[in-house]
Every structure is written in C-alpha cells, then in structure tokens.
Amino acid sequence: MRTLSSSSGSSSPRRKLISVAALSAALLTAASAQVAVARDAPSGRAAAVPAAGTGAAPATPVERLIVGYESGAAEARSDRAAAADAAAKGEKAGEDVGFQRRLGTGAALVDLGERLTGADVADVVAQYRADPQVAYVVPDRLNKPLATPNDTEYTKQWDLFETTAGMRVPAAWDLATGSGVTVAVIDTGYVAHSDLAANVVGGYDFISDTAVSADGNGRDSNPADPGDWYAAGECGQATGSNSSWHGTHVAGTIAAATGNGKGVAGIAYHAKVSPVRVLGKCGGYDSDIIDAITWASGGTVSGVPANTSVAKVINMSLGGSGACSTATQSAINGAVNRGTTVVVAAGNENRNAANSSPANCANVITVAATNRAGGRASYSNYGTAVDISAPGGETRTSAANGILSTLNSGTRTASTENYASYQGTSMAAPHIAGLAALMKSADPALTPDRIESAIKSNARALPGTCSGGCGAGLADAAKTVQAVKGGTSTGSTFTSTTAVPVPDNGSAVESPITVSGRGGNAPSALRVGVDITHTYRGDLVVDLVAPDGSVYRLKAAGSSDSADDVSATYTVNASAETADGTWKLRVQDTAAQDTGRINGWQLTF
Known part of the structure; x- marks a missing residue:
C-alpha cells in the first residue's frame, strides 16, 4: 500500500525590481481598505515603498497615516512642526487631522480623527503628496498573524x-x-x-x-x-x-x-x-x-x-x-x-x-x-x-x-x-x-x-x-x-471558472460573477475564494468590486512577497452592499517580468 522514496530539494525565490509608477497607480482606490503612496525620490531614484502585503484586514478603514519627511525638513526633527503640518494639511482637505506621536524611525504617526471615507483619506494623502518635504505617506495598517511555517522541509x-x-x-x-x-x-x-x-x-x-x-x-x-x-x-x-x-x-x-x-x-x-x-x-x-x-x-x-x-x-x-x-x-x-x-x-x-x-x-x-x-x-x-x-x-x-x-x-x-x-x-x-x-x-x-x-x-x-x-x-x-x-457547514456559493489572462505590468483585468436570488444585503463575512496563477505574487493587487462599484482590497502589492500564486479565501464585511448583481474580481500586475491568469474565483454568502 506504500512506496518509499527519497525527497528532493526546492529552488530559492528570486528578487525583482518593482515599478514604483505602476505600483502607485494601483495603490489608492476610493473605497479601498488600504492606502499607500510613493513619489519619486531625489536624483531620480525610486522612493522606498513599504511592503503592502502584510495581511491587513480586508476592507479595514484607514484611521492613521505614517508620514516620512525628508531629513532636512523641520517636521522630521520637531514634533511641534509635524503637528502644525498635520493641522494645516487637514484644514486644506477639510478634515480633522492631528499629529499623534513620533515613531522609532523618525516618521510621524498622523491620526485622521473620525472614520473617513476613501475619498476623504485620498484628499488628505493628496496634501502630503504635494509637499516636497514629504518622502512617503502610507497607511497604519491593521495586521494579523500569518501562518507560514519555518519548518525546513x-x-x-x-x-x-x-x-x-x-x-x-x-x-x-x-x-x-x-x-x-x-x-x-x-x-x-x-x-x-x-x-x-x-x-x-x-x-x-x-x-x-x-x-x-x-x-x-x-x-x-x-x-x-x-x-x-x-x-x-x-x-x-x-x-x-x-x-x-x-x-x-x-x-x-x-x-x-x-x-x-x-x-x-x-x-x-x-x-x-x-x-x-x-x-x-x-x-x-x-x-x-x-x-x-x-x-x-x-x-x-x-x-x-x-x-x-x-x-x-x-x-x-x-x-x-x-x-x-x-x-x-x-x-x-x-x-x-x-x-x-x-x-x-x-x-x-x-x-x-x-x-x-x-x-x-x-x-x-x-x-x-x-x-x-x-x-x-x-x-x-x-x-x-x-x-x-x-x-x-x-x-x-x-x-x-x-x-x-x-x-x-x-x-x-x-x-x-x-x-x-x-x-x-x-x-x-x-x-x-x-x-x-x-x-x-x-x-x-x-x-x-x-x-x-x-x-x-x-x-x-x-x-x-x-x-x-x-x-x-x-x-x-x-x-x-x-x-x-461560525457553526454552519454550507452557504450559497457562486463561482466563475473562466480563465482571465493577467498582463505583465499592465491595466487591471476583471472577472465577473452575477449573483441572483439572494435578496437583501451581502453578509458581514462574505467569503471570497481566489485562485490566481502568477509567479512572484507580490506584484499583484487584488480587489473585490461590489455591484455598485465599491471596492474592497483583498491583497495589496508587496515587494518582499516572492512566493508564487494566490490561492486564498478572504473575508469581507460587505453588509452595506446589495447581494444581487454583478460582482467582479479585479487583478492588476504592478511590476514588469511576469504574466499570470485568474483561474477562477467564488463568492460564498
């Protein structure tokens, strides 16, 4: 009933250069769960873009921003200057923005006050992006433990x-x-x-x-x-x-x-x-x-x-x-x-x-x-x-x-x-x-x-x-x-098995699923199963698009995620969305060198 044989080794992951321009274009979406922005650094070098694929909860509202200033800026050294800058940028955006504290790296943690919409957050981010003294602005994301074993085999x-x-x-x-x-x-x-x-x-x-x-x-x-x-x-x-x-x-x-x-x-x-x-x-x-x-x-x-x-x-x-x-x-x-x-x-x-x-x-x-x-x-x-x-x-x-x-x-x-x-x-x-x-x-x-x-x-x-x-x-x-x-064994599942090519460093592609007969709103724990073939999955940004166009970020791009393929089930609080209608899985490759495909995906209500 069994055959004994020896095991073999595996190849090591490769490294890639990430296109900052392509990445930036995909990072901010009106109803996105996450925001990350990068601009060109001095001397034409690409500014460091913090890895985005760190397990932030899907559809988590952005409540704080991490702002890195150029080393010569007063805000990089003075909390008072950083606080004044936050207040000024908030006033221009029409939002209540305040300096919270200095991080160990020297960056400023900025509080966005009451829960804002994606458009509100975008307005604040735009103010920081327009400032030549700002090196980067990224969300203070909510992370969770990731179960990737360190077992040698x-x-x-x-x-x-x-x-x-x-x-x-x-x-x-x-x-x-x-x-x-x-x-x-x-x-x-x-x-x-x-x-x-x-x-x-x-x-x-x-x-x-x-x-x-x-x-x-x-x-x-x-x-x-x-x-x-x-x-x-x-x-x-x-x-x-x-x-x-x-x-x-x-x-x-x-x-x-x-x-x-x-x-x-x-x-x-x-x-x-x-x-x-x-x-x-x-x-x-x-x-x-x-x-x-x-x-x-x-x-x-x-x-x-x-x-x-x-x-x-x-x-x-x-x-x-x-x-x-x-x-x-x-x-x-x-x-x-x-x-x-x-x-x-x-x-x-x-x-x-x-x-x-x-x-x-x-x-x-x-x-x-x-x-x-x-x-x-x-x-x-x-x-x-x-x-x-x-x-x-x-x-x-x-x-x-x-x-x-x-x-x-x-x-x-x-x-x-x-x-x-x-x-x-x-x-x-x-x-x-x-x-x-x-x-x-x-x-x-x-x-x-x-x-x-x-x-x-x-x-x-x-x-x-x-x-x-x-x-x-x-x-x-x-x-x-x-x-x-949650104590239940099944739910209504709607599936797409139509393969959709994902072009290299190109425009986003979408795969639709039409949901009918559900009635009412989608659940607070809508399960989104994703099966994507793509080497170096850190290139990919994956979103769920609701029938009314609202966007829920499932996976952000991450320069440190060199593993292949995306095979995962995400949970999204979609209780504000009407269940019936056409939902879309939106995927974009944000860096050169690889192509892939959406093999299929599904929604479980």
Whole structure:
C-alpha cells in the first residue's frame, strides 16, 4: 500500500525590481481598505515603498497615516512642526487631522480623527503628496498573524499549499490549528521522532498474536513500532520487505510539530496523536482493529484500561478485500455514535473501492488519492464508496511528487529519525483526518455527519482527471474550516471558472460573477475564494468590486512577497452592499517580468 522514496530539494525565490509608477497607480482606490503612496525620490531614484502585503484586514478603514519627511525638513526633527503640518494639511482637505506621536524611525504617526471615507483619506494623502518635504505617506495598517511555517522541509510539502492540487491548508491555519482535538492513528504504532513527539499522547498496542506483534508480547500499553519487516517467502510474498514505519508517517501528516524550525508541518499541528497499534508483521486482524476502534473512541474493551485520551477523529490507513463485516460495521457505528469521526483509505489496487474494507463500510469518510496534477493517482481505488479525494502523491517520475512526512531510517529495527516521501491512499486519508481535527477545533459542537457533509460540500473540482468516481472532489481545507467556523457547514456559493489572462505590468483585468436570488444585503463575512496563477505574487493587487462599484482590497502589492500564486479565501464585511448583481474580481500586475491568469474565483454568502 506504500512506496518509499527519497525527497528532493526546492529552488530559492528570486528578487525583482518593482515599478514604483505602476505600483502607485494601483495603490489608492476610493473605497479601498488600504492606502499607500510613493513619489519619486531625489536624483531620480525610486522612493522606498513599504511592503503592502502584510495581511491587513480586508476592507479595514484607514484611521492613521505614517508620514516620512525628508531629513532636512523641520517636521522630521520637531514634533511641534509635524503637528502644525498635520493641522494645516487637514484644514486644506477639510478634515480633522492631528499629529499623534513620533515613531522609532523618525516618521510621524498622523491620526485622521473620525472614520473617513476613501475619498476623504485620498484628499488628505493628496496634501502630503504635494509637499516636497514629504518622502512617503502610507497607511497604519491593521495586521494579523500569518501562518507560514519555518519548518525546513515545508517547501517540499506541495500537498498542503500548491495552487494546482494542494489542499489549501495554510489559509485554514488562520482559523484553527487543531487545539483540543485528539486523533487516533490506528496503524503500525509509533517510532520516536523529535518532530512529532510533542504531540503524541497515550496509545495502546492491540496486537494479541505474538507472531504478528513482533515485539515479543501481546497487548500492552506500549504502542511503540518495533518494525514490520518480513523475509522472502513470509506473509505470502515471494520477496521480502523492509519495515515501513507507516504509522509514524501517517501521524506526521496529521500533527507534526510546526513552526519549530525543523522538518515538516502537520495539518492539525496543535492536535494530539494517539498511536493505536493494530498492524505488525504481515498485517493485522479484524478483531484487534475492532477493539482499537472501540477503545480509541471511548468505548470499553475487556482487559484494557480506560482510554484517557479519547479521540474525536480516527484515521485508518489500512484495508483488505471483501465486504464490510457486520462486526467491523458495529464498531464503526459505536465510534460515530460516541461522536468520533472515522476516516479510512480507499485502497491502492486501482479498483472499485466497493470491494475493499473498511473503505466500503458505512459511517466512514472514504478517501481516494490524487497526484500532484490533481488527477486520481494511478493506484487509487475509486467508485461510489469514495467520499472525497486528497493528496496521496505519485512517485513514479519523482520522489518530490510524493507525500513527505516523518519516518525512520531503520530497515528492520528502528535507527535514526528521518523524513521520506510515500505514496498511497494511506497518505491521502490523514490529510482528511487532519482537516477533520481542524474543523472540530474550530467548532467543538460538530458531529461526524456534519464534518463529512462540510468536507464534501466545500470541496473543489478535481484539477485533473478521475475515471470511476473520486467523490465530491478535492478537499479544500481553507474553505471547509471557514464554512464551519461560525457553526454552519454550507452557504450559497457562486463561482466563475473562466480563465482571465493577467498582463505583465499592465491595466487591471476583471472577472465577473452575477449573483441572483439572494435578496437583501451581502453578509458581514462574505467569503471570497481566489485562485490566481502568477509567479512572484507580490506584484499583484487584488480587489473585490461590489455591484455598485465599491471596492474592497483583498491583497495589496508587496515587494518582499516572492512566493508564487494566490490561492486564498478572504473575508469581507460587505453588509452595506446589495447581494444581487454583478460582482467582479479585479487583478492588476504592478511590476514588469511576469504574466499570470485568474483561474477562477467564488463568492460564498
């Protein structure tokens, strides 16, 4: 069910020169959430333009300005002079403008008084721009934490963030990180790994047959993975196999420590993982798996101590042939009735998942695997039993196209910890288990059926192809977590999938969506999903234009943002706007050297 292969490196970001004239033209819009202005500096050099893409809240009114004066100006040295200048410029603009304080850089912080419209702010900014003693004037923007991990291998985790076929996880981290949720990984157990250890809680070894356990004993409270290797001729196989450390790989995808400056990032990196061992040499028995499901979800198993780390999500990246047995179905039903979501792998036989158990059981979320292009992986099972698809990787052409996670270098017994890329529906399932943990963290009241419904209803169409049936599509973590954050699982969504080219350093382009049948005003938390392909995304200014022409800034340009593509969901307070009508996504490239395209976008009311 899995293939081991090495991982590969990634290229470093490049630097670009930003066209100040082009940037300035796009920075100020009448109803914009942000204002930033630059003029030519002495000697024809471009004045420094502070990075605009720092996460300012969409549609946040500008209340203060930061004004930098030329070094020779009296206002650069004297607070009294800066205060007098602010008052004078406010009087000319017809607004109440006042000096507030001096910043550490020497710039002046200017208060705009009562909340002003975009046009009012523009009048004040114009007064400062006309002053040759002013080097720059920019908004004092409201920032928020940005969840971009510093984990050293994160750039190789395409499955989390790539525009084409990633699961759009980073934007979900602004809303939830898995805190308060335990995920049981019913698998081969756990081999110690420093990038996962902080999130591991008590588990159990449910393997009762010592021939399978390979650890010299039966059931006990130690879920350590001793290795599941076998020799040629064993396990019904002509050739042997090294230890897989499969459960540790799965667990790392779900909850590897994140932001710790090493290794990989976990999807629900503040969740806890409970390793529950059921697979050993040659596999594992239904009877042990049934007890593991029961215990992990808080049920009682004779002879086994009560579980003190009850899981609200179970991941089972395992399976076999045949129908779902009544015994297994009974255990799953019991877990779901206790409030635990059960996620299972569809299987890796390139056949209908109806012939694989527990993929064909009821009350589970069955997960097919997609490759880096967003199509069904060649090995993945398919069919009506599949509920959703998630990245599982495909390493035939490159290990870089697999799923990178925590592992061990030992071929038989444990050796040194490492990281490696695997492929399989075993890798796809923990993506959904991690997403379920994020959802449960965002709204603890969510039931298993609501979690499944929300994952499916907020999925996006597979970017690639799928023959045979891949469920509701490719899971979208950001959209799904946003949908449940307020306690509701779905909203009315209007989508445009028409591609619109974005010219290099040119005029703004627009993509329309016509909304009808809503009535009344748009919500205070209108969700705007954006999918744009563009190298060096710092070039881009992205706005939402309401039917009456009001403009809401979604993303400003930023000279320091060298990453590629914009794949994000923004939240806009559009309660002042009529919902019905034609909304537009406006995109402008403000610097030379790159072109791109709007792949699509959507509004969720």
